[in-house]
Each structure stands twice: as C-alpha cells, then as structure tokens.
Amino acid sequence: MLNAPLPLGATIGMLGDGQLGRMLSLAASRLGFKTAVFGPEDGAPAAQVSASAIVASYDDEDALRRFAASCDVITLEFENIPAATLEFLTGLGKVVAPGAHALRITQDRVLEKTFAREQGVATVDFRAVDTLDDLKAALAALGTPSLLKTRRDGYDGKGQVWIRDASEAEAAFNAVGGKPSILEAKASFTREISVVAARGWNGEMRAFPIGENHHVNGILSTTLAPAPVSDDVTKAAHDIARRVLQGLDYIGVLAVELFVLDGDVLVLNEIAPRVHNSGHWTQEGCVCDQFEQHIRAVTGWPLGDPSARCTVEMTNLLGDDILDWPRLAAEPQAQLHVYGKAEPRPGRKMGHINRIKS
Incomplete structure (x- = not known):
C-alpha cells in the first residue's frame, strides 16, 4: 500500500489504453501527475494524451518490467487485464490498485455473484454452467426465460444469449462458444x-x-x-x-x-x-x-x-x-x-x- 500521498509530478501507470484510460490520463494531468500507458494497440486513445506508452501484450514480462520501472503506482482502466499481470507487477514491488484479488472476483460472473451474496447483497438466482448437461439442469431449476452469459470477458451485450424455451439449450450453449458460463434467472x-x-x-x-x-x-x-x-x-x-x-x-x-x-x-x-x-x-x-x-x-x-x-x-x-x-x-x-x-x-x-x- 501507499504510505504517503504521491507528490506532484509522480507517474501513474495505466494498464489498458482505451477511452477510460484517456479520461483518467486527462484527470491525472490536471492534478499535476504524469501517466504511462501499457496496452496492445499502437496510437490508442489513452496513449494519445499520456507522457509515455508501451505497446505490448499483457503477458510480455520484459515490457512489463520496463513499464513498472517508470511508475510510482499502477492502476487499470478496464477489467479484462489478466490478474496474473497484476500479480507479476506486485511481485516486482510495485503498488497496484485495485489489486489482483478484486480483479479475479469481478472478472468471473459466478465468483462475483457468490461474493456479493457473501457480503449480504442480493443477486438474481443463478447457476454455474460448464457443460450442456449443466445448462439443461440449470434451465430445469431456473425456468425460462433466462440469460446465458460467459463467465468471463463479455461486455456491451457480447457473450450472452436469452433462452426462451428449454429446447434452445444446445443452440444457446453453442452461441457462447461452449465456454464456462452462468445462467441467470430473469429479473422483473x-x-x-x-x-x-x-x-x-x-x-x-x-x-x-x-x-x-x-x-x-x-x-x-x-x-x-x-x-x-x-x-x-x-x-x-x-x-x-x-x-x-x-x-x-x-x-x-x-x-x-x-x-x-x-x-x-x-x-x-x-x-x-x-x-x-x-x-x-x-x-x-x-x-x-x-x-x-x-x-x-x-x-x-x-x-x-x-x-x-x-x-x-x-x-x-x-x-x-x-x-x-x-x-x-x-x-x-x-x-x-x-x-x-x-x-x-x-x-x-x-x-x-x-x-x-x-
């Protein structure tokens, strides 16, 4: 953790190079900080307004070491950064916020809803789905209509499909690529x-x-x-x-x-x-x-x-x-x-x- 507030002129590392990173970089600049961006896209939105940028994949350890060396604290602009990347940077002695634990839970919809219930927060009813048989059992338990989502990576409506009848199970499972998923009951x-x-x-x-x-x-x-x-x-x-x-x-x-x-x-x-x-x-x-x-x-x-x-x-x-x-x-x-x-x-x-x- 940080033991004292970062001084003016410190460098904030940004994992991710999209529009959220762009707006974070602009806010950092307004407060007197510099930003160093790490992401896979050349000329990306965040890189356009940052002090420096490294274009590399999130598992490129040599690039991550170079990136870490320039940063006083490291954060992220979207949740699909591999948690292993955060763990690697933490292992280098860098302060990373939020941390890998929070990312692992929120990257996985089953872990996320399980966590929420453990905190006393209500969620829609759900079932984990790893196989077509799991999906059929989940549909029998939750009924239709219900929503099938991939456990990881989906956003903006991607990686999900409504199932309005149990006969649609196989087509729906194929539509999400047969990936580990979650079936959620419809919320009225x-x-x-x-x-x-x-x-x-x-x-x-x-x-x-x-x-x-x-x-x-x-x-x-x-x-x-x-x-x-x-x-x-x-x-x-x-x-x-x-x-x-x-x-x-x-x-x-x-x-x-x-x-x-x-x-x-x-x-x-x-x-x-x-x-x-x-x-x-x-x-x-x-x-x-x-x-x-x-x-x-x-x-x-x-x-x-x-x-x-x-x-x-x-x-x-x-x-x-x-x-x-x-x-x-x-x-x-x-x-x-x-x-x-x-x-x-x-x-x-x-x-x-x-x-x-x-």
Whole structure:
C-alpha cells in the first residue's frame, strides 16, 4: 500500500489504453501527475494524451518490467487485464490498485455473484454452467426465460444469449462458444440504476449520486443523474457499494449496476472494477468527477467532493453518431467528449455527450 500521498509530478501507470484510460490520463494531468500507458494497440486513445506508452501484450514480462520501472503506482482502466499481470507487477514491488484479488472476483460472473451474496447483497438466482448437461439442469431449476452469459470477458451485450424455451439449450450453449458460463434467472425490474463509488488507502469511501441507465441492444445508451429515486433507494445503493468496496479491499473507483424491483428492492447485476460508462455524467455534473476521484484514491490523496452540481443526461455516441459532431458541438448546455478512435464501427463507443438538464 501507499504510505504517503504521491507528490506532484509522480507517474501513474495505466494498464489498458482505451477511452477510460484517456479520461483518467486527462484527470491525472490536471492534478499535476504524469501517466504511462501499457496496452496492445499502437496510437490508442489513452496513449494519445499520456507522457509515455508501451505497446505490448499483457503477458510480455520484459515490457512489463520496463513499464513498472517508470511508475510510482499502477492502476487499470478496464477489467479484462489478466490478474496474473497484476500479480507479476506486485511481485516486482510495485503498488497496484485495485489489486489482483478484486480483479479475479469481478472478472468471473459466478465468483462475483457468490461474493456479493457473501457480503449480504442480493443477486438474481443463478447457476454455474460448464457443460450442456449443466445448462439443461440449470434451465430445469431456473425456468425460462433466462440469460446465458460467459463467465468471463463479455461486455456491451457480447457473450450472452436469452433462452426462451428449454429446447434452445444446445443452440444457446453453442452461441457462447461452449465456454464456462452462468445462467441467470430473469429479473422483473422496474428500472436499472448504478452507483459509482470510491475507496482510498485509508479506508475513506465516497459515493456519487445514483444514475438511471437505459440500454439498447445490450449497450448503455443514456444515463440520467442524479436519478429521481427515493432516499431509501439511494441509501440502500450506497450501502451495497460500501459492502462491495470493503469486501474486495478495493482501492479506486468502481461501479455497481443494480436492478430495482417492485417495492424498491435492489438486486445486484454486475460489479465493474473501474471507472464506468454510467459515471461519465460526473464530468459536468459533480464537483469532483469519477476520473479525478480514481486518481485521488490510487495516489493516496484526499477523496474529492462527489456531490452533484446539476442534473445531467449522458448519451453514448456509437459508430457513425460521432460524424454528427458539428451539430453536437454547437448544442447549448452540452459538453462533447471524443475518444480519438480512428474508425467508427457499428456499436463502437466513439464518444459521449453530457447535456445539462437543470
């Protein structure tokens, strides 16, 4: 762990080179830090705005040693970094936040939901699925419709398929590549919300106001925050985030995605061990946004004020949406954020826009 806050001019290592790393690097620069990025893509979004970058695979130990030598602390911008990479860097004596333990749990949907229940956090009913026979047994137990997801690596609707009748079991198992999976019971929810929260080295925790999320084809489309939810829902969501942060011994920002059932009952959907798409609204909406908060947490600085300054609707810009940038940039009471990706492919996150509502 860090024994003292990092001084101005220190270097933060960033595992991952995408748009989240880009926005983390910009926040770090604003606070007087440098960032060194490590990732597999040449000219990636984070590398474009960082002091240095190493392009290599996450299992390249020689490259990781070079990277580690330049860093005062190391963090990550997305959860699909191999936990073994974090363990290797820790073995070199580097401070890594969040740590490999938290990553191992949140990378695996079965371990994640099991962990949540151990912390007293409700989840949808689920079964682990390793074989087609497992899937058939799980369908018999949970019924249909139910959702089959790969245990690892899926995001934005990838690696998952709805099963609406038990006869679809084999086709569904083939659709996820026969990989180790999880079958989840359908949640009859009234809305989807998320809470983004941070924990520092001294155990201090701060949570942002709740965001209400709307997805299209499995990809987040919009987030409205602060969401019009009751004080009881806010309190319960923040309590869930606290349990998750403490249970994982987590350092940095994470997001907890929740279903709201009838009666304002909250059920955990997923944990994202990183800054999160549903927290982008904080850039214009909060005194301290999620990216600065993460930098503050991992460097041992005091956590910032997460209170809302205004209501914001964040809209993702996917694929060719970004080509409408002249009109978007001219919108009053709106801020356009562009990720620096060269090719707008269907479903690819190219940027987002934060529209101030009040």
